[in-house]
Amino acid sequence: MDNFLYHIPTKIHFGRGKVSELPGEVQVYGKRVLLVYGGGSIKKIGLYDSITKLFADAGIEWYELGGVDPNPRVESVREGVRLCREHGIDVVVPAGGGSAIDCAKAVAACASYEGDAWDMVSGKVKVGEVLPVIAVLTVAATGSEMDTSAVISNPETRDKIGFSNAAMRPKVSIMDPEYTYSVSKYQTAAGTADIISHVLEVYFNNNPGAYLQNRFCEAVLKTAVAYGHRAYRDPEDYEARANLMWAGSWAINGLLSKGNPVGWSAHSMEHELSAFYDITHGAGLAVLIPHWLRHMMREENLYNYVEYGVEIWGIDPSLDPHEIAEKAIGATEAYFKEMDLPSTLRELGIDEEYFDEMAEKAGAGLKKAFIPMEKEDVLAIFKAAL
């Protein structure tokens, strides 16, 4: 187990009706809020009305940044920063999925910087003071509600970049599984694939000494696998939504990767697909993961695949290790397919046109991957996934 610093101070109010805690939590930090949300699903489910009534009743003043895109754009961040400055915002409150929360975190970080937000997102400028973020989560997927990162897209440059700072971690997140009842089947499936991918990025590691962490990975994987399908089949199954939601947070809040190096190589590749084609992140991951796993398989790391197959997919441990590994990858593929996720890039409208450019850009994480990779590896995985 490697040395590490663990510090996840986010306070979580979990369960039915917990949005009532929002005003009290906001008032710890101030009384002027920027409410950040996406295409309006929070209006459809009544969450917008709940929040604004709670704010009004508590005398909290709020301004709004709506219409944040699924792959949130730097333009939204710029607009949010402008609103923060204009209104002297104390707290940024995203209500939505990972896109709204990522955008809010980026706004909170960039608000203290005089220059263009993209400078900070792209790492040219260091993150300084960050406004407090209090999130209301409505989609189980990215884990942004409890982690330190934000992923922002710049359509002009075809960049999709994640940046991260401890101060960007939400101070509080409110997680009511009932808000996820209305998440579409497709988005539920994509969210599940995203959660699974976060764990697999950590679970496939070269550090068998981080035994507890690997067992924690299995706990989250088993939960996502079992309840992803349940939530997909029955969108109003509370236990399924609750388990999937809580699993989503632990998949990426940091616990699994502490003491356990992580590559984020599948994410590096998928970010390029999303940047070039604006596809759903989890759908892109569902296509890539089986090919990514297959590409990294070696004789010396076969035990990881065997552990994965036996623990997560219940494959007979007495079979030949190669067979277990192949069955495990096949089970992963089949699992995504049963939720009607795409299994080829073509289904996502992606062809070879930008393969070279995307593979070139997918640098981050590749060197620290389970198997260190180069541009050629990314190309091979893209081609296999076509």
Added chain:
Amino acid sequence: MDNFLYHIPTKIHFGRGKVSELPGEVQVYGKRVLLVYGGGSIKKIGLYDSITKLFADAGIEWYELGGVDPNPRVESVREGVRLCREHGIDVVVPAGGGSAIDCAKAVAACASYEGDAWDMVSGKVKVGEVLPVIAVLTVAATGSEMDTSAVISNPETRDKIGFSNAAMRPKVSIMDPEYTYSVSKYQTAAGTADIISHVLEVYFNNNPGAYLQNRFCEAVLKTAVAYGHRAYRDPEDYEARANLMWAGSWAINGLLSKGNPVGWSAHSMEHELSAFYDITHGAGLAVLIPHWLRHMMREENLYNYVEYGVEIWGIDPSLDPHEIAEKAIGATEAYFKEMDLPSTLRELGIDEEYFDEMAEKAGAGLKKAFIPMEKEDVLAIFKAAL
């Protein structure tokens, strides 16, 4: 899954050499420290010298409360409170196992109260302001380094009482597995039993909907089971010490029990044994657990025992459920025995003399137990364990 509030802000510096972080963390809160420790093992392993040198170099002023007993006594808490007042202590720094940390947490809580410390420990007076606690852990067992409780004994009244407050949770804990190399075989075994017991108190629950939590329980159990024996056999096996140490924190910091009601019934019983006979907590638990598990088994909760047997002890799932349950309890018993832990109360020097009195007092937790229990149940378990 029940509604819950999750908030575990303790910062953990984990790994070799991490004690170097201590002065910086202390200085966040002040410059006058009360150093709390036990019978001197921190002197034997050089930790006392490391800490005091770090303090001296950083200009941190420190006072000492040494000689804290394994079941820390209220007398030590009183003395600590006196020192805090006399020297205007800013931060309480326990260096040791659960006893030193529990005592330090109690001192930190009671320092702001003018009356007798026992009033607060026994719940007559509410916890108010609490001094910050920064712990340096040297034994994997109680999980006190990341939780909110302190258990204090009063030999005069034969009471052993746990009290708890969110503000008593250490702000920072430093966990270097190498400090646990010198923990004796007996204490390593007892610590492992303690960790396992913390998880079993949560794992045996009536809430199958808290699926993720149950899987997290299995992660910690598997780790404690695997690495408890390894650390027992080879005290300087870093991976074993590291995994056991980190598992000990997660066994009881709150994650497992959030959304999942906990009874703490085995602990309620063991606290009476410790209060009357001053025995090692983990040894008492090792004796009680198999009988406690057997006593609570019912037709309708057999699935919990089956899950436990299959997941933790690798028992063939195709066997009859009753057989799996019995084998699981037998495996637990055998596991403790292989580490030379006692398996009867007599081995701990306990006879029937105080059974009635102890069973009478073991009230806390019994009503919320996996199977609600009465005094008669406790008596039956004590007798079976004799």
